[in-house]
Amino acid sequence: MWLVLCETHDAAAAWAHASLRAHGLAPLELLSAEQLALSEFQEHRLEGARTTLRFRTEGGLQVDGQRLRGVVNRLWTVPTGHWRQASAADQGYVQQELFAFFLSWLHALPCPVLNRPTPQGLCGQWRQESEWAWLARQAGLPVAPYRQTSRDTVDESRGERRLVPAGALVQTAIVVGGRVVGAAVPPAIAAGCVRLSELARTALLGVDLVEGAGEGWRFAGASPTPDLRLGGEPLVDALMHELRHFERAAA
Amino acid sequence: MILLCGIPSESPLALVGEALDSISAPYLWFNQRQFARSDMAFDIDERGITGWLEIDGQGVPLESVTGVYSRLMDHAKLPELRGEAADSPARKHCDALHDTLMRWTEISPARVVNRVAPMGSNSSKPYQAQLICQHGFEVPASLITTDPREVLAFRDQYGKIIYKSISGVRSIVQAFDDADLGRLASLRWCPTQFQQYVAGTDVRVHVVDDEVYATRIESEAVDYRYAKRQVGESAKLTAMELDDDVAERCVALTRGLGLVFSGIDLKFAPDGRVYCFEVNPCPGFSYFELNSGQPIALAVARHLAMAD
Numbered sequence: 001m002w003l004v005l006c007e008t009h010d011a012a013a014a015w016a017h018a019s020l021r022a023h024g025l026a027p028l029e030l031l032s033a034e035q036l037a038l039s040e041f042q043e044h045r046l047e048g049a050r051t052t053l054r055f056r057t058e059g060g061l062q063v064d065g066q067r068l069r070g071v072v073n074r075l076w077t078v079p080t081g082h083w084r085q086a087s088a089a090d091q092g093y094v095q096q097e098l099f100a101f102f103l104s105w106l107h108a109l110p111c112p113v114l115n116r117p118t119p120q121g122l123c124g125q126w127r128q129e130s131e132w133a134w135l136a137r138q139a140g141l142p143v144a145p146y147r148q149t150s151r152d153t154v155d156e157s158r159g160e161r162r163l164v165p166a167g168a169l170v171q172t173a174i175v176v177g178g179r180v181v182g183a184a185v186p187p188a189i190a191a192g193c194v195r196l197s198e199l200a201r202t203a204l205l206g207v208d209l210v211e212g213a214g215e216g217w218r219f220a221g222a223s224p225t226p227d228l229r230l231g232g233e234p235l236v237d238a239l240m241h242e243l244r245h246f247e248r249a250a251a
Numbered sequence: 252m253i254l255l256c257g258i259p260s261e262s263p264l265a266l267v268g269e270a271l272d273s274i275s276a277p278y279l280w281f282n283q284r285q286f287a288r289s290d291m292a293f294d295i296d297e298r299g300i301t302g303w304l305e306i307d308g309q310g311v312p313l314e315s316v317t318g319v320y321s322r323l324m325d326h327a328k329l330p331e332l333r334g335e336a337a338d339s340p341a342r343k344h345c346d347a348l349h350d351t352l353m354r355w356t357e358i359s360p361a362r363v364v365n366r367v368a369p370m371g372s373n374s375s376k377p378y379q380a381q382l383i384c385q386h387g388f389e390v391p392a393s394l395i396t397t398d399p400r401e402v403l404a405f406r407d408q409y410g411k412i413i414y415k416s417i418s419g420v421r422s423i424v425q426a427f428d429d430a431d432l433g434r435l436a437s438l439r440w441c442p443t444q445f446q447q448y449v450a451g452t453d454v455r456v457h458v459v460d461d462e463v464y465a466t467r468i469e470s471e472a473v474d475y476r477y478a479k480r481q482v483g484e485s486a487k488l489t490a491m492e493l494d495d496d497v498a499e500r501c502v503a504l505t506r507g508l509g510l511v512f513s514g515i516d517l518k519f520a521p522d523g524r525v526y527c528f529e530v531n532p533c534p535g536f537s538y539f540e541l542n543s544g545q546p547i548a549l550a551v552a553r554h555l556a557m558a559d
Contacts, residue, residue, distance in 0.1 A: 042397045046390065047392045047393075096416075096419075098442070099375070100419075101395055103375040104375050104417070119375065130358060131354070134358045147295075149291065149292035149347075150289070
């Protein structure tokens with residue numbers, strides 16, 4: 001069995017699920033974070049280097065981590081709606097517990113997982129814009145100067161970003177296992193995107209770019225949960241390749 | 252220049268400050284409580300990472316900061332912000348200052364003890380246990396489940412078991428006994444972690460780069476940190492020497508987690524096996540230093556003062 005794990009309203013994940021199915025990946029299930037958190041049975045064991053995962057959803061789907069063949073992982077948050085009657089402190093505690101639980105079992109899966117979890121993000125490491133800017137420079141991508149001060153008026157909570165000029169059209173190249181799909185970018189930029197994916201240890205990475213008049217392409221940000229629909233058929237092909245790679249290697 | 256970040260009266264920070272004095276290494280306090288008199292900026296461009304830090308009207312180029320020891324507390328809880336509205340200028344400045352500092356320390360070429368991202372492994376004990384296992388330590392068998400029957404079978408298999416949080420929150424180890432049976436039905440609301448009880452001698456190992464300080468802990472408590480509460484008597488701490496092999500594994504584990512400074516909780520079982528329970532990435536080492544006399548703060552100070 002293959003899985004696509006996502007938030008409830010993740011349209012890009014639903015598209016990926018439908019597209020992968022249409023390409024013959026079966027059995028393939030789409031599971032939301034809510035379905036996982038509300039599973040009627042969950043069990044994760046560590047015995048020496050051996051780890052196991054078993055869960056059964058309310059809909060009766062049984063999952064055995066050892067038998068999974070591949071996972072597209074777009075889990076971002078862990079829902080705690082079923083704890084809404086509890087105190088805020090208890091809800092916070094449960095959220096930390098479930099995050100820690102999900103992080104461990106996702107890490108333990110022996111099959112390909114795009115993306116592998118990290119403590120800074122269940123579907124890949126979430127990074128500040130400053131860290132992405134620094135990594136992108138090391139990857140050889142052109143990056144506008146980044147400046148941050150304790151007197152800034154930039155409000156990232158409102159979507160304001162330091163690397164994206166106001167009104168600029170952002171295009172997204174998506175790296176999947178070393179291939180670049182999505183925005184049609186020059187080879188040097190594509191190579192920089194691949195290097196960034198490697199430096200960030202994020203196999204599936206959306207790289208935002210802006211093309212300025214006379215300035216060429218510039219790095220504008222990155223995310224482990226890009227809108228997969230922007231990658232179209234080439235992205236589905238790349239995902240198929242990565243998800244089946246494990247079986248080819250084992251054969 | 253070395254930067255000490257946090258509240259200067261906090262024991263580990265104060266000890267490192269004293270140790271830096273003892274080796275005449277220059278340092279500067281970033282006192283969180285004085286955020287109103289501090290400012291900071293940094294740039295990332297073709298020159299690399301540059302910037303300045305201003306405290307009480309005195310500016311320091313960030314390029315001159317070669318070492319950082321950070322024990323920042325949650326700045327939202329600073330007494331100076333008590334009563335401040337969420338959007339007050341003071342709170343906004345405090346937020347922006349801490350955000351600027353934390354972002355800079357994540358990418359700064361300075362020796363940072365420790366950066367935030369690598370500290371994250373401690374937020375999930377079973378996740379960290381999988382990383383620990385890769386460094387040759389035994390880890391106790393663990394079960395995380397929503398099913399009471401699995402817990403009972405696990406207890407049958409291992410005899411004595413304990414339960415503790417999966418995350419780093421409310422992290423107190425408790426023995427599981429018959430009095431807990433009535434609460435097992437609540438498991439379905441949240442998966443809970445149970446673990447094989449391992450008898451033996453508790454040892455806390457502090458690793459600073461490649462220096463290793465081991466402290467033997469003698470206590471009857473299940474969780475020695477809460478010995479007074481659990482058994483009415485504080486734990487006894489004594490310095491000890493580790494075998495080279497175990498010491499090397501502690502250093503490799505610390506590095507493998509991306510840390511420079513760690514507090515590793517080991518247990519030496521009667522059968523000779525060495526279990527590792529946890530790696531604390533921000534160890535409150537003063538409790539161990541003040542009770543065992545081991546010069547941990549000095550090791551941190553020497554590491555910070557060493558130029559790359």
